[in-house]
Amino acid sequence: MxxxxxxxxxxxxxxxxxxxxxxxxxxxxxxxxxxxxxxxxxxxxxxxxxxxxxxxxxxxxxxxxxxxxxxxxxxxxxxxxxxxxxxxxxxxxxxxxxxxxxxxxxxxxxxxxxxxxxxxxxxxxxxxxxxxxxxxxxxxxxxxxxxxxxxxxxxxxxxxxxxxxxxxRPEVLTAWMDPSVTDETDALSADPALDPFDPENGPPYGAAFQERYRAAQRARNERITDRVLAELDALKGTRARDRLFNVHRTWADLRMIDPAIEPSERVPNRCYLGDPRAANYGVFGIGSVCTLRTWLSMWSLRTSQxxxxxxxxxxxxxxxxxxxxxxxxxxxxxxxxxxxxxxxxxxxxxxxxxxxxxxxxxxxxxxxxxxxxxxx
The missing domain is CATH 3.40.50.1820 (Alpha/Beta hydrolase fold, catalytic domain)
Known part of the structure; x- marks a missing residue:
């Protein structure tokens, strides 16, 4: 019509x-x-x-x-x-x-x-x-x-x-994800040494912290992929072919918080959902709910196309x-x-x-x- x-x-x-x-x-x-x-x-x-x-x-x-x-x-x-x-x-x-x-x-x-x-x-x-x-x-x-x-x-x-x-998709999720998460089943778990919202770390964020942070983001993505592949393998021969899981805290790109990193005309300390800290600990985020195969298809640095x-x-x-x-x-x-x-x-x-x-x-x-x- x-x-x-x-x-x-x-x-x-x-x-x-x-x-x-x-x-x-x-x-x-x-x-x-x-x-x-x-x-x-x-x-x-x-x-x-x-x-x-x-x-x-x-x-x-x-x-x-x-x-x-x-x-x-x-x-x-x-x-x-x-x-x-x-x-x-x-x-x-x-x-x-x-x-x-x-x-x-x-x-x-x-x-x-x-x-x-x-x-x-x-x-x-x-x-x-x-x-x-x-x-x-x-x-x-x-x-x-x-x-x-x-x-x-x-x-x-x-x-x-x-x-x-x-x-x-995998690059965006990885750039935004909070690498301080220590337990993927606990949305509040955090390694203080990588916590972007700990004032001891910044902002401003030093070059060494930024380098460690980015490496830890990539490592978190890879750990999730390792777990997903292992779980898919474990499901073989069972009644299930896939399952759902959560990915917590995906609003933590340092550029969202510190405008000195890649300066632009953007409003500082802001993401698409407003304040990054509030968004990061909220329930709305990219990749927040996935099946094992959706992770591999869309979010994994290693396997996503x-x-x-x-x-x-x-x-x-x-x-x-x-x-x-x-x-x-x-x-x-x-x-x-x-x-x-x-x-x-x-x-x-x-x-x-x-x-x-x-x-x-x-x-x-x-x-x-x-x-x-x-x-x-």
Missing amino acids: AGLGREVGREIAREFVGLPSPLIGRAGAGGHPCQGLYHRPASGPAPRTAFIAAHYNVDFSEHYLASYLAERGYGFLGWNTRFRGNEPYFLLDHALAEIGVGVRWLRERAGVERVILLGNSGGGSLMAAYQSQAVEPNVVPVAGMRPVEAIENLPAGDLFVALAAHSG CVAAPHLARITVPSLVVHATADECVYDSDARAVFGALAARDKRLEFIKDEHYLRASRPRAADLIDAWVRER
């Missing part, structure tokens, strides 16, 4: 799109596994160029740029795989198959000739993985899972945009990287790493002074992206 809404000066049509997945059936209550909203101008010819945006977990159906880009004559499919709001069970190969469902709908049903993959925030590495798999199949199943045939022939995108994009760099190295279509210079948790080094890893000869890095969600500059961001697309 379609509905009409008015944004800044142009009427926008929004169409709900619900489609089957090549992997699982429709829900008993009736919902399709793959769902989204297609935004387009309400009058005039149907768009020949359209964006598609998807995320590992966040609902992108009403993405903040959808109406702005539709006003400028584009189609925009805010797309969700079945893992929307369902991060504990995420599997990369399954998600890529379901993103492919949305890309095919744009080409075959919406009449779009050119598809632009928009990788926003965490979706940056996800959409990079999609294009990478489409042009050079490389994604393999996580331990004990069957290959997904539907990802062997994905329709590729024609352009790629990374907007306020992180450098990959959600690392952006190898996928970006397979992207040769024209590419645009847009960095928000006041982003609380994506830093200049992240944007430059994404830009540097892209194999595209035609690539550009642009900066917008705003926070992660571009609340003050969405029209400007839409104008920037529109101008870049029209040049091509």
